[in-house]
Amino acid sequence: MNIVLKKLLYLIVMLIIISLISFFAINLAPNSFFASGELNPNITKESIEQLKAVYGLDKPLYIQYLSWLSAILQLDFGISFASGTMVKDEILTRLPITLILNISSMILIFILSLYLGIKAAFSKSKFFDKFATQLSLLSFSMPSFYLALILILVFSVNLELFPIAGLHSVTNDGSLNYYLDFLWHLIMPIFVIVFAGIGSLTLYVRSLVIEILKSDYIFFAKARGLSKKELLRYYILPNLYPPVITLLGLSLPAVIGGSVILETIFSIDGMGLLFYKSALAYDYPVIMGILIIGAFLTLLGNILADLVLLKLNPNYNNE
Structure with a gap:
């Protein structure tokens, strides 16, 4: 039983480390969905900022990460930018x-x-x-x-x-x-x-x-x-x-x-x-x-x- 608990603890720690590295690596990428041409080309900058606010992307990066981590602990991975589905x-x-x-x-x-x-x-x-x-x-x-x-x-x-x-x-x-x-x-x-x-x-x-x-x-x-x-x-x-x-x-x-x-x-x-x-x-x-x-x-x-x-x-x- 002690070995199983150790393995579960190891799994949780590694997932947190992987999530931390992955989150910041992806957010440091040189492009984003809102600048990739996937949206309507006639969309205004004000509308883009409103969309970012809806997804919480207007907040500091560490707050975004903590919010996202809290959500995935509840098995909520957010909403897809492209399809709008869960x-x-x-x-x-x-x-x-x-x-x-x-x-x-x-x-x-x-x-x-x-x-x-x-x-x-x-x-x-x-x-x-x-x-x-x-x-x-x-x-x-x-x-x-x-x-x-x-x-x-x-x-x-x-x-x-x-x-x-x-x-x-x-x-x-x-x-x-x-x-x-x-x-x-x-x-x-x-x-x-x-x-x-x-x-x-x-x-x-x-x-x-x-x-x-x-x-x-x-x-x-x-x-x-x-x-x-x-x-x-x-x-x-x-x-x-x-x-x-x-x-x-x-x-x-x-x-x-x-x-x-x-x-x-x-x-x-x-x-x-x-x-x-x-x-x-x-x-x-x-x-x-x-x-x-x-x-x-x-x-x-x-x-x-x-x-x-x-x-x-x-x-x-x-x-």
């Missing part, structure tokens, strides 16, 4: 698809990296080991946006096997066909995220398994006549889970940040695409709301990874 509502309508993309991708990355890394280590210097290593190096060096554009060009434009963009090609009638169509639209985006994520983790798992196989306890386990499956279950996997889960927790920011690019390329109406459009429109309330929620999800993922490690190994040092 930021919370805009984010909540798009959050589920981003979570589906990222969570399903992380699960697939975890499973595939374990499989490829373990099998490559057991077949060291053989064909599968060379195949997995080259595949991992290609994954590690391939930019996700470039891979996404290649897949769209080949499989969507030329072969017409997958949809180019969006999430749906049919109307929502609640039928099985609607949900299958939804999954069909997610195949290429999830593939890009998984392919870009398995490279480094597969190589890491392979090197860990090779070192484990050199250990004395593996030698004695083999001498006792244990099969490969028993070695894997009782000796290799228990030693693999802690470092792999830790690495997955640390890679969460890259996965969430990468969704901005992929959602924009595939026109997926999630938090990433919303962030991109808001950045172009200088819609600061929406940008700040997405940054805070993204930071919260990242910190929460790291805390959950630590708690899982503690469950697997009670002697795990969480300090």
